[in-house]
Amino acid sequence: MADFDAFLSFFVTCLVSTVLIWAFFKPACPKSHIPPTPFKLPIIGNLHLLSPLPHQAFHKLSSRYGPIFRVLLGSKPCIVVCSPEIAKEFLKTHEHVYLDRAQNSTADYLAYGSKDLVFTPYGPYWKFLKKIVMSKLLNGKTLDMLSSVRHQEINGFINLISKNAKVGEAMDLGKELMKLTNNVISIMLMGERCIETEDKGSDDLMKLVADMVHAAGNFNLSDYIWLFKSLDLQGLGKKAKKLRARFDIMIERIIKEHEEVRKHGGETKDLLHILLDIEQDESMEIKLSRENIKAFILDIFLAGTDTTASTIEWGLSELINHPNIIKKAIEEIHRTIGENRLLQESDIPNLPYLQAIVKETLRLHPAGPVIARESTEDSMVAGYHIPARTHIFINVWALGRDPNHWENPHEFRPERFQEKEKELDVRGQHFQMLPFGSGRRMCPGISLAQFMVHATLGAMIQCFDWKAGKDGNMPSVDMEEGFGLTLVRANHLVCLPVARLDPIPISM
Template identity: 80%
Template sequence: MADLKAYFPFFFTCLISIILVRAFFKSICAKSHRLPTPFSLPIIGHLHLLSSIPHQTFHKLSYRYGPIFQLFLGSKPGIVVCSPEMAKEFLKTHEHVYLDRARSSTADYITYGSKDLVVAPYEPHWKFMKKIVMSNLLNGKTLDMLSSVRHQEIYGFIKSISQRARVGEAMNLGKELMKLSNNVISRMLMGIKFANDKEDVADDLINLVTEMFQASAFFNLSDYIWLFKNLDLQGLGKKAKKLRARFDVMIERIIKEHEEARKRGGEMNDLLHILLDIQQDESMEIKLSRENIKAFILDLFLAATDTSASTMEWGLSQLINHPNIMKKVLEEIHQVVVENRLLHESDIPNLPYLQAVVKETLRLHPAVPVLARQSTEDFMVAGYHIPEKTQIFINVWALGRDPNHWESPHEFRPERFLEKENELDVRGQHFHMLPFGSGRRMCPGISLAQFMVHTTLGAMIQCFDWKAGIDGNLPSVDMEEGFGLTLTRANHLVCVPVARLHPIPFSL
């Protein structure tokens, strides 16, 4: 026993040494898996670094901290991704861990507790809703059935512009394109045209959609700073309740009118009619609730109206600033579309330069500049440890400007998409251009958006020359970006239309 006691100091020294060595190597290993992180402040983390236009701030920070870095938004960790290679890691290679959307309390309330398709978590309910949308609501057959609605609305839009052109009156194209998108969606969805002869009704709907967008996009301190968790300091919770109540009254009335018309045996060809059929189908594996229907209607208004309108506004802005490109598009349209006929959706496959213009617009001005996801478990990505419930911000705006993938990335040059090496689509397979996202949570309304943007923009070019400014005297259009969930212009595009063709003789 005495001999063993003599060895105790040796054993104790060895044990302490092993513990210290293991701790040292564990620390070194942890540091090697730690993401680059800017200096943060107590409580607010990196909130002081963010501007009103986050995608631009993320892009600037990537110059210093690399294509992937960590930020703390208050007490919540976030990962910013600014390169196509890293985007692919999150959206394809390890997609199963990042299928949940990052959610805010405001958006959660507005969407009836995330009972929609856009922000709902990746669970059986979401899969069921996605299946309904892809199989019944936004599939090729349904879109074809409703193509006449889109054509009639675009025709009416062009006709109204013609009336402005006759008297040389300037028009706010941002507002008018929103009204067009609202009319198309409301007619496809509910068989109702809000704008009819009541400007105040149309304006009320547009203002409501805009306010709901802004409320969802606004940074809610209560979601990120634990001190304010139970406080509504910015009044966003109160505002969300008012906005949803207004929307609920409007939609509830429309649903009841549909239900009454169905009882009378009235013929109805719209998406709400299809949704009510599905709700009454006892064979469905999951029951579609009334709130699910309302949330989906809200999804279409929020996701389809502002995004399509802003893309068309950006596209025309670029063409006004590049008259040589405008001339090429016009020449192509005149070669394909016969005289006295308005451009139609069926013409789009025969207009490759117009398609290239739209792609270039989406590259530089993606409707959703940042894709926000949230991790569902601890995971290693590209050698970095990403904890569970970390928000992932994929900077789509930066991907479209990556100099490693795009020659002269800040230049508006549609010809790049006519080159064989750049034969790419926008359906999420090319990670240097993701205007509609990628993978299972990619936007399901791509086809509808493509129809609307190509046809409307093409018709506007076909029928009118556009003079910038309220007097039509501005030499160019400013390209300043505004704040919001979608990439809108800071100042709406105001132009005076000058008629090239008169739309009255055009056939529907």
């Protein structure tokens, strides 16, 4: 027995010594250093932890697992970031590793196999498209050239509101703002409004765009669960084929009409005309194909319609719930512009409080609540090993609510942008606020969106008082968020407009 006790004591001593020596001398293994991970289930991983509003679910998980954590969505490893400091590491310090968008098979198909600017992988082709966009399509000169389109459509929108106000009829502003932004984008792109034209064999472009946005925003199980990779369980693949076929027929007709006008020496004043010029330019280093043109047109519609409409809708919702703020905004507009003309884009620089309202709206209600990227190589970020082909979700919605950067982060208070945060902008340099992304892959349509949001929201509060509900008797507006590719309201904003100024002679 004594021999056994001695042997056991010797064995334990050797075992402990071996473990200590191994722990002390073992080589560093960064691959074992991964972010904290919630408990996962077989096959589905952490999918059970996600709600229909992933940005809210991620924010809730971050309170338990920290500002960076790892989730397994099906069989796909993903990193979630809810901290401005860590977001900066991904989007700036190590940007070269995270320039590709996270793959979405539905969006990829809708964009003609990622032949667009938004979803195509970073590389020579993407750089070529970005150069075209920034130098010819969405630059200051082109936006100025098309300013009359925006001015005319906003005037028409204000006139529509005036008609409703005169008869005391409430408006579904979610629907009407979508019509406005779709019409502006459609005229700027193709020279015609986004309406049904059955005589030309066309479709309702506005509804089609809405359906495509919804399809692209759906979570596709086949992208994340390897067992379902070859299956179309949700029918999204079938739906995407039908939607793109409809879009293709419509856009092909419009392109052919433009080409016919060009053959006879005519020239249309829109972005499609510029794209057709580029397609025929033999000096271009990369040839622009027909599918490239269609994919880019789709990009502009998907990125520039419901995002702008929802931002205006959120902004007015907040203003209705904060009468003291809307009163201050109206006083600024009347003091700066007067009551004899409608607010114009050129007035925006002289309206700092209106600018602060828009910034505060974008902070609390960013149109794109999550930035999705994919790593192209292994890297170390925030002290963690991030393998190649990992999806990265930057929770923009959470960044704008970080209590370490924002005082009373859930409070709508535009004055914060007139105080210590007044230097903060929305162009990707301040990582506690990234409504348009950051770096090389940030949204190229910032200027257009800013023009539309400021001018439309400003004109709406310049000319009208807004009362919530169909009968105008609701005490406040609900702020519940809805599901979608962009951050939309769960319920459209329905309001009764009451005219304060007569906008019809102003806008004529």
